[in-house]
Amino acid sequence: MENAKQPNLRVMFPGMSLGHGFDATLKFSQDLARTIRKSEVDDIVAIADRRTRVTKAIELYYEHIKFLAQNRPVDVVVCVIPDALFKVISTDERGPAEETLEASVEVASELNFRRALKARAMHLGKPLQLIRSASLESNKRGQQDDATKAWNFCTALYYKAGPRVPWKLQTDDRRPSSCAVGIAFYRSRDRQVLNTSLAQIFDELGNGLILRGTPVDMSREDRTPHLSANQAYDLLTAALNEYRVALRAYPARIVVHKSSNFSADEVDGLTSAASDLRIDTVDLVTVMDSKLRLFREGNYPPYRGTRIEMDEDRHILYTRGSVWYYQTYTGLYIPQPIELRIVRAEESPSFIAREILGMTKMNWNNTQFDGKYPVTLGCARKVGEIMKYLEDNDSPQIRYGFYM
Structure with a gap:
C-alpha cells in the first residue's frame, strides 16, 4: 500500500514463499481439510438456548480438529467460522478503549466459543487459528486492508506452527543469558x-x-x-x-x-x-x-x-x-x-x-x-x-x- 507522506506506515505483503518474506511455504490441500456442512450449521443456528448452541458448535468443530490432529500431518488447525454461525455463537470480546493491567484476570462467566474451543482441543497438541469467513473477503468495508490482514494472519500461523519466531530481540553475546x-x-x-x-x-x-x-x-x-x-x-x-x-x-x-x-x-x-x-x-x-x-x-x-x-x-x-x-x-x-x-x-x-x-x-x-x-x-x-x-x-x- 502506498502512502506518500508516511511511506513506512504500511508495508506491502511479500507473500509466503521460500526466499521472500517469511522464507516459508503454506502447505494445504483438500486432504488436509474437513468440510462443515451447511445443514450442520443450520441445525446449530436453529437451537434456541444460547449455551446449548455454543456447546454444540464447540463439539462440531472439536470432532473435525481431533480427526486432523490425529490423522493428518498438520502444524496448525485453521477454523473458518461462517458468518451465519458467528452471529449466533460470538461473544463481544472488545475490551476497554484503553488497555489496562489487572491484578487478576476476571471476565464474564458466559460461555465463550473461541476460548472454550481452544481449551477443549488443547490436549490434541495442535494450536488453533480461528477466523471469520468474512475476514477472508478482499477489500471488505470496515476491515483492515488486505496487506495488513495477510501480515497479521501469516505472522500468527508462522509462530503457532513453531518452534520459530517471526522476529526476536537483539541479543548481546557479551551479556549472560x-x-x-x-x-x-x-x-x-x-x-x-x-x-x-x-x-x-x-x-x-x-x-x-x-x-x-x-x-x-x-x-x-x-x-x-x-x-x-x-x-x-x-x-x-x-x-x-x-x-x-x-x-x-x-x-x-x-x-x-x-x-x-x-x-x-x-x-x-x-x-x-x-x-x-x-x-x-x-x-x-x-x-x-x-x-x-x-x-x-x-x-x-x-x-x-x-x-x-x-x-x-x-x-x-x-x-x-x-x-x-x-x-x-x-x-x-x-x-x-x-x-x-x-x-x-x-x-x-x-x-x-x-x-x-x-x-x-x-x-x-x-x-x-x-x-x-x-x-x-x-x-x-x-x-x-x-x-x-x-x-x-x-x-x-x-x-x-x-x-x-
Whole structure:
C-alpha cells in the first residue's frame, strides 16, 4: 500500500514463499481439510438456548480438529467460522478503549466459543487459528486492508506452527543469558477459587512458556492476590525447570514482572528459588498503569521510549507514542504511559526500561510492534481466559502459541 507522506506506515505483503518474506511455504490441500456442512450449521443456528448452541458448535468443530490432529500431518488447525454461525455463537470480546493491567484476570462467566474451543482441543497438541469467513473477503468495508490482514494472519500461523519466531530481540553475546517471568492471576469460572497463579516465561529469542500455578486467596485487608513464600518459590522453580527442559540450561539472570506490588513473602520466595538454582542475578519489577501524562510541543504525543525518572526506584515509560520511523502516532487515543517500580535490581533502570520496551514487540498474534505492555504481562488476559476453561486434572500446554 502506498502512502506518500508516511511511506513506512504500511508495508506491502511479500507473500509466503521460500526466499521472500517469511522464507516459508503454506502447505494445504483438500486432504488436509474437513468440510462443515451447511445443514450442520443450520441445525446449530436453529437451537434456541444460547449455551446449548455454543456447546454444540464447540463439539462440531472439536470432532473435525481431533480427526486432523490425529490423522493428518498438520502444524496448525485453521477454523473458518461462517458468518451465519458467528452471529449466533460470538461473544463481544472488545475490551476497554484503553488497555489496562489487572491484578487478576476476571471476565464474564458466559460461555465463550473461541476460548472454550481452544481449551477443549488443547490436549490434541495442535494450536488453533480461528477466523471469520468474512475476514477472508478482499477489500471488505470496515476491515483492515488486505496487506495488513495477510501480515497479521501469516505472522500468527508462522509462530503457532513453531518452534520459530517471526522476529526476536537483539541479543548481546557479551551479556549472560536472561529470561523474563510474568506472574499473574486469574479467577475460576465457578468463582469458588478466588485466584490461580500463572507464570509466563519468555527468553531473549521470544520462546514463550506458560505454567499454571496453585490457587491463592486474598486477605480481607488487601484485595490484591499475593503468593505465599512457598507458592512463589514453587512457581518460579517450576517455571525455571520448564525453561531448562526447553533450552537445556538455566538462565544466568531472571527478571520477574508483576502488575501489582510484590509482598515481602513473594520477594523472599522468588529470591530463594533463584538462589537454590544458582541464579545470581534477579530483578523484580512492578509494571503498572501510570496516571501521569506528558505533553510535548506540536500535534503528536511524546515519543515511544521516553523515560522519566521520578526517583531512583520509580520511572515513567512511554511504550506507545509517536514513532520517528512512521512519522506519526498510530494510536487512536492519547497514549497512557506505564510506571515501573523497581523492587530489586542488579541492572540499571535504563536497561530494565529498554528491556521492557523490547518485550512490548513480542506479541506474534499480529505485526503491531508497539504494544503497550511487555509480553510477560500483556498476554496474561488471553492466557487466563482460556486457562479458566481447563479442569484441575487437565494438563495445559506450555507453548504460548496455544493461547493466542
